[in-house]
Amino acid sequence: MRASDRVSSGAPLVSMTGRHDPFLRLYWGCAVILAAATILTSSTLLALAAIILFGLPHGALDGEMARQILRPRYGAAWFILFALPYLALLALVLVLWRLYPPATLTGFLALSLWHFGSETRENGTPILSALVWGGASLILPSVFHPAATASLLSAMAPPVHLTSPPFWLVWLFPFWVMAASAWLGATPCEKRLEKLGLLCGLNAVFVVLPPLQAFMIYFIFQHAPAHVATLVEDRRWERLVSARAALRYSLSLTVATLIIGALLIPFYTGPMVERLLSLTFQLLAALTLPHMVFDFLTGRIEEEAQRCSAIRPV
Template structure:
């Protein structure tokens, strides 16, 4: 336990944090529940417009990575160096925009397989981190079980449950991975996904985290009942993106005074301004990719283009999120806060740009 008064002043106190985390959790769960309800009551509705819903979810989810270029500066020890290095992340995204398609042309099955694996880890550990902020920190075993279950539901379950709907996209992006949808591989994948979900629910219930178990079952029902493009569009745009944005607005030190004052709407407007230009650039890239007439065969062409864009954006985004996870972890309960000068800056209400050291409190 850290002594009184040594908590991290960069992190908003529980009540202001709850003003962001609790609504984000309700919005994501409510949106997914609504999509699932339509799938149960009127399944034909989603079967008519799967690509449209997928694209809407893709567009709605793009802003959650649009402030990646700002994240490293929030945790710099020397604020003056942040502006000079802010261009590193955009350069990384530009390099990925070239490197990922080039690698996919050379080894499509390998690149797509890696993309599935890293996406599962990204989605899983991202949700585990959100739940740790909202519900309290969890031990490594419980966090790993949560992440593996969540990642299995969002990436493995669609391959197992909807092979014929997923096949056109897989054939265009990675023809060599068709074996994932074949009968011999699907039972093994289904068993692994089922074991992961069971372990995630059991560990959550044993820890008294009934809401997390219910959310995991809700996502499992979504990807089981609703066609994969619709399910992923709803998940990406209304669940993953919303929860990651909640983490971002809490991590930005310039938002702390507004959060303490209860001005959550002002914080969200500020995030919107920060994310506007990169989001427009990503949308332009999607439009340009869609305009290429012969980039993909006609069958499943639009969905494949959306997945290709996600792959190009995902790899650099993973690096930034890993940095965010590490910096958030160094400010976890039980660790010392930043130096006294930084604490005075935080109390004054001015933005804090120093990163708390990771030294443990004895």
């Protein structure tokens, strides 16, 4: 089973907060305080800080997985083998943002929908739950806050100027509602009320809050912990035994990403808030492509390992 095939929607925050670990309490306490400050002040900068500080580390865990797979075979060269193709894909996406901003934005949104969906896919109803949970963060703001979503997406991909969100995100809404109803219908009776509550909670976040704040809440309290929970539950990753360990092993690449981000600031122009907004999301897109390729490759390696162990004589 691929890491992303495991169940994670719904429970991640509860299972991943490490309620009894004082360090993680502090970590999540800071996340809650920063999120609350963002909402109270409506500050774009604080929202970006929360997204970076508490969302980015989940992607940095790719380095830990690559280390475990490549180091036994290639020794110290593992890092180059991992980092070079990763950085090449990252650079490619950053160049694509410059050359074809509208097409890259569309590609990023489609990729994000896939990425968010695959993180919250459930075993019984994989496609439905992926559309429901993955689509919510993109479809709901486009429907309930079209003007604000359009201006954020425009700021993300200058010189694109959207007066409304991409039509396909809005058109997906009726399908999203149907998928959500079908998914609830397919959920076992005893769990239905709980799932309905979660769905209503997620809807409320995207209906009530402005799009960037709602996305921040989704990203740091649902998406990132779901990814970490999936990896911790996956017994393949020897050192990822707890959320705390995951945080520790994500630290070096998180810092490296922050340095890359800081070095890129001079390449972005305009008022500082807009520069940081486009840089943050363009970099997220640039990280998401190699992250998804990596996820695909580790899934293939796992399938291969299972195939080999199935044909090995006992």
